[in-house]
Amino acid sequence: QFEGITMAPPDPILGVSEAFKADTNELKLNLGVGAYRTEDLQPYVLNVVKKAENLMLERGENKEYLPIEGLSAFNKVTSELLFGADNPVLQQQRVATIQGLSGTGSLRIAAALIERYFPGSKVLISSPTWGNHKNIFNDARVPWSEYQYYDPRTVGLDFAGMIDDIKAAPEGSFILLHGCAHNPTGIDPTPEQWEKIADLIQEKNHIPFFDVAYQGFASGSLDQDASSVRLFAARGMELLVAQSYSKNLGLYGERIGAINVLCSSADAATRVKSQLKRLARPMYSNPPIHGARIVANVIGIPELFSEWKKEMEMMAGRIKSVRQKLYDSLSVKDKSGKDWSFILKQIGMFSFTGLSKAQSESITNKWHVYMTKDGRISLAGLSSAKCEYLADAIIDTYYN
Numbered sequence: 020q021f022e023g024i025t026m027a028p029p030d031p032i033l034g035v036s037e038a039f040k041a042d043t044n045e046l047k048l049n050l051g052v053g054a055y056r057t058e059d060l061q062p063y064v065l066n067v068v069k070k071a072e073n074l075m076l077e078r079g080e081n082k083e084y085l086p087i088e089g090l091s092a093f094n095k096v097t098s099e100l101l102f103g104a105d106n107p108v109l110q111q112q113r114v115a116t117i118q119g120l121s122g123t124g125s126l127r128i129a130a131a132l133i134e135r136y137f138p139g140s141k142v143l144i145s146s147p148t149w150g151n152h153k154n155i156f157n158d159a160r161v162p163w164s165e166y167q168y169y170d171p172r173t174v175g176l177d178f179a180g181m182i183d184d185i186k187a188a189p190e191g192s193f194i195l196l197h198g199c200a201h202n203p204t205g206i207d208p209t210p211e212q213w214e215k216i217a218d219l220i221q222e223k224n225h226i227p228f229f230d231v232a233y234q235g236f237a238s239g240s241l242d243q244d245a246s247s248v249r250l251f252a253a254r255g256m257e258l259l260v261a262q263s264y265s266k267n268l269g270l271y272g273e274r275i276g277a278i279n280v281l282c283s284s285a286d287a288a289t290r291v292k293s294q295l296k297r298l299a300r301p302m303y304s305n306p307p308i309h310g311a312r313i314v315a316n317v318i319g320i321p322e323l324f325s326e327w328k329k330e331m332e333m334m335a336g337r338i339k340s341v342r343q344k345l346y347d348s349l350s351v352k353d354k355s356g357k358d359w360s361f362i363l364k365q366i367g368m369f370s371f372t373g374l375s376k377a378q379s380e381s382i383t384n385k386w387h388v389y390m391t392k393d394g395r396i397s398l399a400g401l402s403s404a405k406c407e408y409l410a411d412a413i414i415d416t417y418y419n
């Protein structure tokens with residue numbers, strides 16, 4: 020009976036938001052979940068999203084079911100945004116794209132595809148990675164192991180370790196890569212390192228599996244943030260890409276994203292797409308329509324598209340400026356001479372502080388600063404006004 024069911028632990032990321040809500044202290048700061056906030060620490064709905072929604076209301080669109088694969092206008096623009104509209108892989112119709120329930124749902128469908136058609140194949144994930152990756156592959160019964168990624172001594176990339184582990188993986192493994200702005204570390208390979216990673220993956224017949232959750236949001240440029248995926252695609256490799264519009268369009272609650280499978284022929288892409296649909300149908304039948312229409316309008320209508328790019332630059336710019344301010348505050352306040360410049364080298368919404376689990380707990384208890392226990396802070400949840408407070412909290416926690 021249900022009596023036998025034990026209590027599940029809180030989610031390492033979303034559980035932090037629950038704990039934050041319960042805290043009544045005025046100084047509290049939620050740097051846990053990766054969700055963009057304004058300088059007043061309020062959620063932000065993009066103007067382009069409001070415009071697209073107005074348009075949808077004016078058109079009086081209905082709420083019928085979407086096909087299993089999602090909104091076709093969305094699937095078209097999302098793959099174009101990812102690969103570039105003039106990419107030959109699209110002209111050759113080699114990409115199978117279906118709409119997914121944001122990043123998580125798209126990854127979950129891909130995991131189901133791996134489980135069904137590559138039984139026993141392993142997925143390699145970075146150590147560390149976004150906590151939900153492990154849950155997704157566990158629940159899909161896909162075996163996984165970790166490749167070295169983070170070097171605590173430099174708070175940078177352990178490139179040699181990464182290469183060793185990818186080399187040692189059984190031929191034909193799936194290698195999960197963060198397209199840009201690695202979560203949780205904010206540390207990305209350089210373009211030269213990406214080339215070497217691609218060389219090795221090709222040599223070993225591995226299949227790259229990208230998680231792209233921050234396109235345009237990391238650097239401010241949509242093309243630049245997709246360059247890792249495009250580099251692999253240009254080499255003629257087969258690959259998987261999960262996309263999310265949670266961060267770059269602020270559509271967190273709409274659950275809008277996609278899974279793209281780049282195949283070696285149009286024929287294979289048609290077959291793969293049919294199987295993706297077959298996997299999606301018993302899971303959730305068909306995806307939600309509202310977010311798909313928003314994205315299709317924003318990318319598809321030139322004025323909205325250029326306005327979106329400006330808003331994204333604004334958001335990415337605000338995150339960069341608090342990153343700089345946090346670094347400045349830490350450098351001025353920390354009299355030990357510690358070099359905090361690793362913070363400036365990281366990109367995207369997150370910064371990996373190097374704080375341990377115990378320190379992450381202590382900064383929450385003493386300073387009401389909420390963050391994940393792996394030492395990650397979301398800079399998107401920080402304001403300039405709070406940088407000094409956070410720097411005090413980090414230094415106090417770090418040295419005590």
Ligand code: LMR
Pocket residue numbers: 032033051052053054149151202
């Ligand atoms: C995060 O890493 O904070 C976000 O991707 C939100 C989530 O779903 O965990």
